[in-house]
Amino acid sequence: MSMAMVAFLVYFLLRLLFSCWILPIRAYRKIKKNGFEGPTPSFPLGNITDMKNTKNYVNDSSLRSSAAISHDLHSTVFPYFARWQKTHGKVFIYWLGTEPFLYIAEPEFLKKMSSGVLGKNWGKPSVFRRDRKAMFGRSGLVMVEGEDWVRHRHVITPAFSPANLKAMASLMVEPATNMLNRWTTLISCGQAEIDVEREITTTAGEIIARTSFGLSHQNGNKVFEKLRAAQTTLFNSNRYVGVPFSKWICPKKNHEATKLGHEIDQLLLSIIHARKQSWDESPQKDLLGLLMEGSHLDGRSGKSLTARELVDECKTFFFGGHETTALALTWTLLLLSLHPQWQHQLREEIKQVIGDEEIDFTRFAHLKKMEWVMKEVLRLYSPAPNAQRQAREDIKVDELVIPNGTNIWIDVVALHHDPTIWGGDVNEFRPERFKEDSLYGGCKHKMGFLPFGFGGRMCVGRNLTMMEYKVVLTLMLRRFSFSVSPNYRHSPSIMLSLRPKFGLPLIVKPL
Numbered sequence: 001m002s003m004a005m006v007a008f009l010v011y012f013l014l015r016l017l018f019s020c021w022i023l024p025i026r027a028y029r030k031i032k033k034n035g036f037e038g039p040t041p042s043f044p045l046g047n048i049t050d051m052k053n054t055k056n057y058v059n060d061s062s063l064r065s066s067a068a069i070s071h072d073l074h075s076t077v078f079p080y081f082a083r084w085q086k087t088h089g090k091v092f093i094y095w096l097g098t099e100p101f102l103y104i105a106e107p108e109f110l111k112k113m114s115s116g117v118l119g120k121n122w123g124k125p126s127v128f129r130r131d132r133k134a135m136f137g138r139s140g141l142v143m144v145e146g147e148d149w150v151r152h153r154h155v156i157t158p159a160f161s162p163a164n165l166k167a168m169a170s171l172m173v174e175p176a177t178n179m180l181n182r183w184t185t186l187i188s189c190g191q192a193e194i195d196v197e198r199e200i201t202t203t204a205g206e207i208i209a210r211t212s213f214g215l216s217h218q219n220g221n222k223v224f225e226k227l228r229a230a231q232t233t234l235f236n237s238n239r240y241v242g243v244p245f246s247k248w249i250c251p252k253k254n255h256e257a258t259k260l261g262h263e264i265d266q267l268l269l270s271i272i273h274a275r276k277q278s279w280d281e282s283p284q285k286d287l288l289g290l291l292m293e294g295s296h297l298d299g300r301s302g303k304s305l306t307a308r309e310l311v312d313e314c315k316t317f318f319f320g321g322h323e324t325t326a327l328a329l330t331w332t333l334l335l336l337s338l339h340p341q342w343q344h345q346l347r348e349e350i351k352q353v354i355g356d357e358e359i360d361f362t363r364f365a366h367l368k369k370m371e372w373v374m375k376e377v378l379r380l381y382s383p384a385p386n387a388q389r390q391a392r393e394d395i396k397v398d399e400l401v402i403p404n405g406t407n408i409w410i411d412v413v414a415l416h417h418d419p420t421i422w423g424g425d426v427n428e429f430r431p432e433r434f435k436e437d438s439l440y441g442g443c444k445h446k447m448g449f450l451p452f453g454f455g456g457r458m459c460v461g462r463n464l465t466m467m468e469y470k471v472v473l474t475l476m477l478r479r480f481s482f483s484v485s486p487n488y489r490h491s492p493s494i495m496l497s498l499r500p501k502f503g504l505p506l507i508v509k510p511l
């Protein structure tokens with residue numbers, strides 16, 4: 001018995017040594033042999049200590065006064081990358097725990113790297129897939145790979161067709177109007193300042209819950225609350241992603257997130273089950289309904305999604321869709337408060353295109369200036385500050401080879417703030433740059449503007465976002481004007497997405 005235990009212990013230690021030490025060293029040597037280098041890592045944290053220290057140092061001296069709001073934010077949100085770039089250039093290796101990552105902020109390298117790889121042949125870093133399982137599940141579109149990704153994308157893409165988006169847009173008006181009515185009440189009670197970030201995030205959560213799985217269902221509300229709780233639990237804690245056994249550094253938080261993840265799954269399964277029961281009487285036109293319809297139709301060609309996969313897709317839509325859109329709107333309100341002339345121009349455009357009547361969604365394509373503003377906001381304050389990949393084959397870039405299995409981290413903030421491709425006014429808010437060049441805003445390189453990612457894995461919800469942005473901003477600008485509160489502290493920071501660390505208090509006045 002004791003011999004068996006000793007044998008097991010030895011086996012366990014050898015496996016541990018292999019996966020935490022030998023495998024990463026092997027991967028590192030291979031990447032180095034191919035000519036990549038970077039900051040020196042230490043075991044078992046890699047470069048995490050350095051990253052945390054740099055972050056603290058910069059945050060302490062971050063801008064505390066709203067008088068000096070700068071949009072030059074790369075060295076504020078990614079101070080370690082900004083520092084390493086000075087020594088190692090725009091392509092280098094760094095380590096999260098025992099996981100090596102290839103950092104890329106060079107558009108030409110990115111173009112060459114991605115040109116020969118199909119969407120289905122890209123992987124997503126295994127370390128993130130494990131870490132974010134409670135949020136996205138195993139089989140949501142963000143996480144799946146290979147033929148599974150093709151099947152999911154095939155079923156999901158038609159759900160975002162223009163006709164379906166129009167049906168979803170009508171689900172957005174009520175939550176947005178409720179929020180604005182609440183603001184009117186607060187203001188009439190004497191409260192002039194409103195934290196619009198908190199307000200918009202809650203409303204965007206309600207909107208995505210309605211458009212994804214129908215808040216009207218009695219379980220919809222519970223799912224929404226638990227999804228928010230899971231996100232806060234996972235991303236508000238001190239994290240050591242990539243460090244062996246990091247789960248055990250915060251076991252309570254991990255247990256809480258797993259438990260919440262499990263409860264959400266059960267609630268969503270019960271919604272799916274109820275939908276299946278009443279399918280013939282009342283099919284619904286939210287995303288879940290459309291996916292079930294798509295699965296149902298595609299079932300004949302063997303391309304359906306299972307109930308488990310549908311659950312993971314609902315979670316993916318919620319996490320991928322609500323905060324990003326809320327932040328696009330939030331940062332827009334900051335920039336419009338700082339640039340009242342643009343606030344005025346958008347209001348005029350809304351008057352001309354939509355008027356004061358009920359919103360006619362078919363007229364949205366004419367809100368051109370609003371589109372320029374949205375793109376400029378996504379450039380300066382990209383809610384998704386990075387994109388990630390994992391090589392599933394050796395990838396050749398000129399003379400270099402990125403070995404199969406390499407994690408890849410694309411620094412979108414760095415690309416969007418790079419003066420060598422955007423010019424000297426890179427950190428200025430100039431929506432008109434998208435007037436002449438509506439796709440790339442005059443950027444010298446096509447890989448320099450990536451708010452929704454790139455290639456076959458580009459964001460599937462980008463048209464839904466555009467619709468929501470226009471609905472909510474139109475309703476807001478028709479009723480209120482916005483200016484920056486003296487209590488606003490400009491400190492953009494990363495919590496998965498790029499957000500204002502201390503919220504966004506604005507002075508809101510009815511028109």
Ligand code: HEM
Nearest residue numbers: 141142317320321324325328384452453454457459461465
């Ligand atoms: C301003 C809003 C949004 C931004 C900035 C954004 C950004 C992104 C980015 C950067 C990616 C990764 C692309 C890549 O790796 O190349 C992505 C993927 C994705 N997004 Fe969005 N997104 C937004 C809104 C939405 C919405 C509203 C939904 C759904 C309701 C959504 C669902 C997804 C999904 C499912 C993927 C995975 C696509 C795939 O891998 O095939 N996103 N998004």
